[in-house]
Amino acid sequence: MKIVIATSEAVPFAKTGGLADVTTALAKSLTQLGHDVSLFLPYYPQIQARGAGASCAVESTGTDLSIPIGTHQRSGRILRTSLPDSELDVYLVDQPLFYDRRELYRENNVDYQDNCERFIFFSRGVLEAVRQLDLQPDLIHAHDWQTGLIPALLTLEYSQQPDFAQTGSVLTIHNLAFQGQFWHWDMTLTGLDWKHFNWREMEFYGHLNLLKTGIVFADQITTVSPTYAREIQTKEHGAGLDPVLKFREERLTGILNGVDVTEWNPALDPHLTKNYDVESLATGKAACKAELQRLMQLPVRKDVPLLGMVSRMADQKGFDIIAGCMDELLAEDLQLVFLGTGDETYEKYLRQVADENPEQVAVTVGFDEGLAHKIEAGCDMYLMPSRFEPCGLNQMYSLVYGTVPIVRAVGGLADSVVDASAANLRSGLANGFSFEEYKPAALLSAVRRALDAYNVPDQWQQLVTTGMSTDWSWQRSAKRYLDVYAKAIAGVANRNADE
Numbered sequence: 425m426k427i428v429i430a431t432s433e434a435v436p437f438a439k440t441g442g443l444a445d446v447t448t449a450l451a452k453s454l455t456q457l458g459h460d461v462s463l464f465l466p467y468y469p470q471i472q473a474r475g476a477g478a479s480c481a482v483e484s485t486g487t488d489l490s491i492p493i494g495t496h497q498r499s500g501r502i503l504r505t506s507l508p509d510s511e512l513d514v515y516l517v518d519q520p521l522f523y524d525r526r527e528l529y530r531e532n533n534v535d536y537q538d539n540c541e542r543f544i545f546f547s548r549g550v551l552e553a554v555r556q557l558d559l560q561p562d563l564i565h566a567h568d569w570q571t572g573l574i575p576a577l578l579t580l581e582y583s584q585q586p587d588f589a590q591t592g593s594v595l596t597i598h599n600l601a602f603q604g605q606f607w608h609w610d611m612t613l614t615g616l617d618w619k620h621f622n623w624r625e626m627e628f629y630g631h632l633n634l635l636k637t638g639i640v641f642a643d644q645i646t647t648v649s650p651t652y653a654r655e656i657q658t659k660e661h662g663a664g665l666d667p668v669l670k671f672r673e674e675r676l677t678g679i680l681n682g683v684d685v686t687e688w689n690p691a692l693d694p695h696l697t698k699n700y701d702v703e704s705l706a707t708g709k710a711a712c713k714a715e716l717q718r719l720m721q722l723p724v725r726k727d728v729p730l731l732g733m734v735s736r737m738a739d740q741k742g743f744d745i746i747a748g749c750m751d752e753l754l755a756e757d758l759q760l761v762f763l764g765t766g767d768e769t770y771e772k773y774l775r776q777v778a779d780e781n782p783e784q785v786a787v788t789v790g791f792d793e794g795l796a797h798k799i800e801a802g803c804d805m806y807l808m809p810s811r812f813e814p815c816g817l818n819q820m821y822s823l824v825y826g827t828v829p830i831v832r833a834v835g836g837l838a839d840s841v842v843d844a845s846a847a848n849l850r851s852g853l854a855n856g857f858s859f860e861e862y863k864p865a866a867l868l869s870a871v872r873r874a875l876d877a878y879n880v881p882d883q884w885q886q887l888v889t890t891g892m893s894t895d896w897s898w899q900r901s902a903k904r905y906l907d908v909y910a911k912a913i914a915g916v917a918n919r920n921a922d923e
């Protein structure tokens with residue numbers, strides 16, 4: 425199958441969150457399964473620095489773009505690069521005016537005010553590049569609001585051209601909290617007729633909504649876990665889009681993300697002081713734990729349970745309920761390490777807690793891939809008490825690294841972490857701890873259960889081994905995406921036959 429993946433983030437080139445891990449891992453897995461995959465992303469300046477060295481040089485394709493954005497015609501270029509050890513073609517949509525910025529979407533907690541224009545240019549740029557490069561894809565896979573316009577452009581404009589007449593589209597929702605909502609006048613930037621600015625298509629309470637646009641026009645929609653696929657059809661988790669998602673229910677599939685085991689594998693991870701697998705876990709983890717404690721300037725103690733968290737510091741991630749039981753947590757004999765960046769309130773709060781409790785708490789504010797790996801390996805337990813969590817990757821990385829996750833049972837956390845209840849322990853399925861209510865007391869009780877289990881070595885070993893021995897690889901998820909792609913393509917063929 426010929427597949428085009430369009431995304432605003434992909435590791436190692438550009439990343440603010442899980443989207444970046446997912447797009448690259450999916451693209452690599454599909455390539456390994458024998459499919460012809462082209463990955464498109466904007467050409468951010470970080471790409472030169474973060475690409476994987478000289479073997480992945482950025483070169484010209486000789487393809488120039490001229491894209492209508494409102495009343496202007498904007499030019500651009502298509503560049504090409506690659507990923508080491510992969511057949512994957514990586515194309516970069518270059519327009520310095522839009523992408524030569526310090527960050528991807530926002531600086532100092534304020535969104536770039538031309539985000540709508542930036543990603544309309546990208547969405548149109550991808551389709552135009554696909555046409556000019558004569559890629560003739562069977563399927564275009566868009567991700568999140570940044571590429572939500574692509575299914576609409578494909579349906580309303582490009583499908584009229586013979587090369588695109590059979591092309592299906594899939595939109596994946598990685599997080600419904602980000603919808604790409606802009607004032608109505610930005611509709612003119614899309615180049616689509618105002619008649620599509622209505623509540624059944626692109627309009628959402630008077631605004632242009634690019635995620636809704638993608639949901640409405642995509643042949644198939646996926647989201648990143650089966651539980652989240654159900655949750656987003658409810659008022660509580662639907663962020664206002666639950667009616668449209670319910671309406672499209674038959675086309676909506678939840679597929680749990682996998683783990684890119686070339687990036688996240690304790691046996692091979694170059695960031696670790698000592699590599700380990702399930703057999704060498706005890707010595708490997710002890711070395712990683714001691715290194716992490718040293719690095720974070722905590723007392724180096726083998727016996728103390730070390731809990732970690734790597735996360736965007738956002739309301740979504742449960743920092744308020746952590747704060748709500750911080751005193752009780754610190755009354756236990758444990759250490760906490762945090763790595764993250766985002767909301768200033770949480771950054772300041774955690775720094776203050778660390779200053780006041782230097783023996784127990786350490787915080788690094790910033791984005792640090794290497795430290796994220798060291799935390800996954802060095803900790804005994806991993807905290808993920810999210811208010812909502814479409815899939816979540818860190819709980820799966822934790823399972824792979826023998827670090828027991830403590831999570832709220834929502835979204836992908838509910839689909840990957842099996843609580844250490846007596847019944848689940850007996851059946852050998854338990855791999856972590858989960859709680860239901862979004863309350864400090866519920867989190868605290870789960871942490872206390874984990875601390876108790878930590879003191880029962882056989883039980884702890886069982887939890888760790890269960891997590892480490894499960895197949896979290898992308899091959900499993902990639903096959904499910906292929907089923908959805910096939911449905912999308914069949915849908916286009918049926919539609920064409922009916923016309």
Ligand code: ADP
Pocket residue numbers: 440441442443445599734735736763764765790791792793796815816817818819
């Ligand atoms: P989300 O996409 O909502 O941010 P996920 O758990 O799906 O959450 O993915 C987050 C990804 O970003 C993980 O790979 C995590 O390790 C990484 N990450 C988040 N914050 C940081 C940080 N400050 N430094 C390094 N990696 C981070």
